[in-house]
Amino acid sequence: MKNRSLRIFLKIALSTMLLTCIRPAPAPLPVILNSPVGETITAADITFSWQAQQPAAGYIIQVASDSNFRKIVVEETVSTASANLHLKTDGRYWWRVRARNESNIWGFWSEAAFFILQRFRVVGALKTQGYPHDLAILGNRLFIADGQAGLAIYDISIPEQPRLQGKYLDSLNVAWGVKARDSLVFLAYGYKELVIINAVRPESLKITGVLEYPQPGYGYALALRDSWVYIAAGAQFIAVDISQPAYPNLRFQYYYPRNCRGIAIENAYACVACEQLGIAVWKLDTFPPRQTETFDTDGNARGVDCRDGFITVADGRNGVIFLQQDQAGHLTELAALELNGYASAVTIEDTLVFVACGSGGVAVVNCADRANPFLIATITSPYAYKVGAIPGTDYFFVLDRDLGIVTVKKEF
Structure with missing residues (x-):
């Protein structure tokens, strides 16, 4: 009897020890x-x-x-x-x-x-007199195609505080595109397809030459190459000889159904953004220029930029498209990225693409691998028209319909 009782006692003790040994540790407390x-x-x-x-x-x-x-x-x-x-x-x-x-x-x-x-910080804003559509930066000067207010020139020695230096206005036209070289400013000025302005003294601007064709297109955007200006002019793509700036000479016209809104040039090729067509590639080292390729985008091609054999297209509701151009000028689509708003202008700086998307603000896209682009930031603004960077700095400008010139600093 005693042995049986001892065995029972030992079993109970052993079971208790085993249960004690395998009892799990309590759950960790919430982390701070x-x-x-x-x-x-x-x-x-x-x-x-x-x-x-x-x-x-x-x-x-x-x-x-x-x-x-x-x-x-x-x-x-x-x-x-x-x-x-x-x-x-x-x-x-x-x-x-x-x-x-x-x-x-x-x-x-x-x-x-x-x-x-937040890697992009708004550090200043200055209301312009018109709706700023395009910009060019040369040294410490910012040139703006300011819509119905014409051309405006600003001193940007202090990027956060642009200071107006001079302006030129034709009350019958709207300024859409601008480029600057040396002392001359080239303005795509609506029904005056091209106005050339001497900007040596911004406070006293002088018209050097004007191209106003009897059966006009409508100047939206322009690009410079040597002694030529190429203009996306609504229903036309035109080439103007500016070897004598006082007498710009229309040398070539090509008619599209409508509506040529953007143009960019790299080396011997021009890429024209046409809303109804998409992208047209022109070879410029022959005369007359020769169209070598077209690429029909899914949206309405508004803006275009060319770098290192790659073409980036602001394609309206379709967002941004990345194309590759071979040595013969032929195009291949690499990627497309949907964005909020209406993509109307595109600017490339290093591995970043800035896409002005109207009410969607500015989309900042990493394009280090153009086959795999991705959105890294959205800069909020009421209605973004265009972006331009100050070379060699971390500053860039967003042109906005309601805010005017918005200064943004890259913080990385």
């Missing part, structure tokens, strides 16, 4: 976040940190673009109380962390914290 909390950050590579849990075998961090964490941007498991993460796109984000113990039991989520990634 350190940084970033409520901060504005200017670098896409971000270090997140929190208070370490003792003991903790690991952590999981989530970053979301909404406070309910339905749109997870990044999720990563780490072993220490910090994580280095890269975010692609500017905006407001929320993040949270929870810990895991050695029994692989996860604790509750921490309270969420928000931060703002």
Whole structure:
């Protein structure tokens, strides 16, 4: 009897010891976040940190673009109380962390914290007299095709505070496009397809030459090459000899159904953006110029830029399109990216593409790999027309219908 009682006692004791040994450790407590909390950050590579849990075998961090964490941007498991993460796109984000113990039991989520990634900062704005459509920068001067207010010239020695130096106005026309070279300014001026202005003294501008054809097109945009000006002129693509600026000579016209709105030149090729057609490529080192290729875009091609054999197109509701041009001038589509608003103008600076999207503001797109572009920021403005950068600086200008000249600084 005693032996039986002893055996029962030993079994109970052993069972109790086993249960005690395998009892799991309690779940970790919620983590306390350190940084970033409520901060504005200017670098896409971000270090997140929190208070370490003792003991903790690991952590999981989530970053979301909404406070309910339905749109997870990044999720990563780490072993220490910090994580280095890269975010692609500017905006407001929320993040949270929870810990895991050695029994692989996860604790509750921490309270969420928000931060703002902002790599482009608005540092100034100056209302213009008209609706600013296009710009050119030469030295410390900013030349603006200011819509119904004509040409305006600003001193931009202090980029945050442009200072008006001079203006030229033809009350019967609208200024759409502008280029500057040496002391001359070339203006695509509506029914006056081309006005050439001497800007040696901005406070006293003088007209050098005017092209106003009896059966006019409508000057929207222009590009310079040697002693020629090429103009996207509504229903026409035209070439003007400016070897004598006082007497611009119309040498070539080509009629499109309508509506040529943008033009860019690289080397011997001009790319013309035509809303109903798409993109037309012209070879310029022969006379007359010869059209070598057309590419029908899905939207309405408004703006175009050419760099290093690549063509970038602002294609209206279709966003931005990336094309590649071979040595024969033939085009191949590499990628397209939908954007908010109506893409009407495009500017390339290094690996960034700035797309003016009207009510959608300015879309900033990373195009380091043109086959895989992605949006990195949206600069909000009421109605963006055009973007231009000051060479050698971190400043650039956004032309906006309502705000005028908006100065933006790149913070990275």
